[in-house]
Amino acid sequence: MKPVISISELTKTYPGGLKALDAVNLDVKEGEILALLGPNGAGKTTLISIVCGLVNPSSGSVTVGGHDIISDFRAARSLIGLVPQELHVEAFESVQATVSFSRGLFGKPRNPALVEQILKDLSLWDKRKEKIMALSGGMKRRVMIAKALAHEPRILFLDEPTAGVDVELRKSMWELIGRLRETGVTVILTTHYIEEAENIADRVGVISKGKLLLVEEKTELMRKMGEKILTLNLREPLDALPDGLKEIDLTLEDEGRTLVYRYDTAADRTGIGKLLAELSSAGVGVRDLSTKQSSLEDIFVNLVRDGE
Ligand SMILES: Nc1ncnc2c1ncn2[C@@H]1O[C@H](COP(=O)(O)OP(=O)(O)OP(=O)(O)O)[C@@H](O)[C@H]1O
Ligand SMILES: [Mg+2]
Known part of the structure; x- marks a missing residue:
């Protein structure tokens, strides 16, 4: 099967000379959950940001669903939902309005039933009329996920979805990711928690100093373990x-x-x-x-x- 994301010889040197990614090659399979593990500054967010078109690569190429992320940016980006590492949400908007608006940004027609379903899946339905600034950090994170899912992406990037999240919410996040996979969504997440990779990933990639050191089936890693x-x-x-x-x-x-x-x-x-x-x-x-x-x-x- 053709990979849903294909990354080839991807290198990123930031202005100032820091090489954040060094010739990364990675194929992501349709429908898998891939966990990227790596210490602070390894290049995880840079990798995600390039695939999502937020950061320009220095060299190499990336296709998403067969579309080149530069020459065919819109087609590539429309397949992707991104939950960034840093929370930034429209503080004064209501939960429901924010999520509906995100869908509109991708030119998709309004679909209140779908937005309702997403909010229910994330246990946000009761909070739909609340202003986002009134929510707790964990709830804000769920709103970010709801926003990322609003345009029905085939691929979901979660950059540190459970950093600073309590044990219960972390478990419910894992369940949600599992349910998404059942609907055929490909999930790529970054994490510092090895336990997280163990629990939910099909494959695990390890990044350090801009290099992808290994990508392996989790069961294979477990065998080594x-x-x-x-x-x-x-x-x-x-x-x-x-x-x-x-x-x-x-x-x-x-x-x-x-x-x-x-x-x-x-x-x-x-x-x-x-x-x-x-x-x-x-x-x-x-x-x-x-x-x-x-x-x-x-x-x-x-x-x-x-x-x-
Ligand atoms: N806009 C930027 N300009 C210059 N250097 C940057 C920029 N963004 C990131 N870097 C550097 O690139 C390297 C990789 O950063 P990146 O954010 O991709 O790491 P990360 O693996 O996501 O780390 P963390 O686990 O802390 O989130 C770091 O050394 C970082 O300081
Ligand atoms: Mg990061």
Whole structure:
């Protein structure tokens, strides 16, 4: 299937010389939820801003639904709903008027039933007549989402949707994103919360210093997360692995004093029983053992550190 967004060799150097994006390549699949993880200043907002036509790229190209974001800006932009990182809403307008107005900005005909549905989905219906300045921060954030959805975009960008949002609202935001996906909307969100990426994303991308370091299926990352390392300290150092152990994926380290075995905690069988039986029949004595599990957090921290 053709990607709904295709980003090729995208680079952005801001006036003053800061390279915020460095040759980023990324295809976004129709209907997926993609989470972009990265530390402050990594380039997440810059990437989103370019795709949405708010910032000019220095080089590279982007298409949205097959439309070039520069030569075919209007067609590309009409497919996108954007919830920016910074909240800026018309303080004196009512919730309902703001959301209806946003739809009009894209040249779409009025559709009160649709606006009603969006407000209900976001639990804003009771607040529809309130002025936005009278709402709490979390409610304002929901209004931003309602505004972004008013013109029925196929793609929704959420830049830090849950920063500063309480646990309950965060969960309801995740549910909303899940429901949107069911209607076929592609969702790209940025987050600092690894837990958030774990909970809702189909794929996770990691950005650091303007470089996209990895994009991977979440289940694949979870598999890596599920990796455990068993370290066995041997009584006597080994020169080489005994024959019976050669079929097992083991490494001999520390001048033969340590055996390291990596296994998948998610698998039906860890293979530890077989390993210990083989060790015993080969007459290899174990003095001590320990296990360590890698987490998505470890993977993320290592990636970002290695990128430096
Ligand atoms: N308009 C601008 N002019 C100059 N530099 C900018 C501009 N906007 C962003 N930058 C710089 O570009 C880099 C990337 O910023 P960006 O906002 O894209 O990061 P981010 O990943 O969204 O960070 P955060 O997690 O803090 O939101 C930063 O070093 C930032 O200071
Ligand atoms: Mg940002």
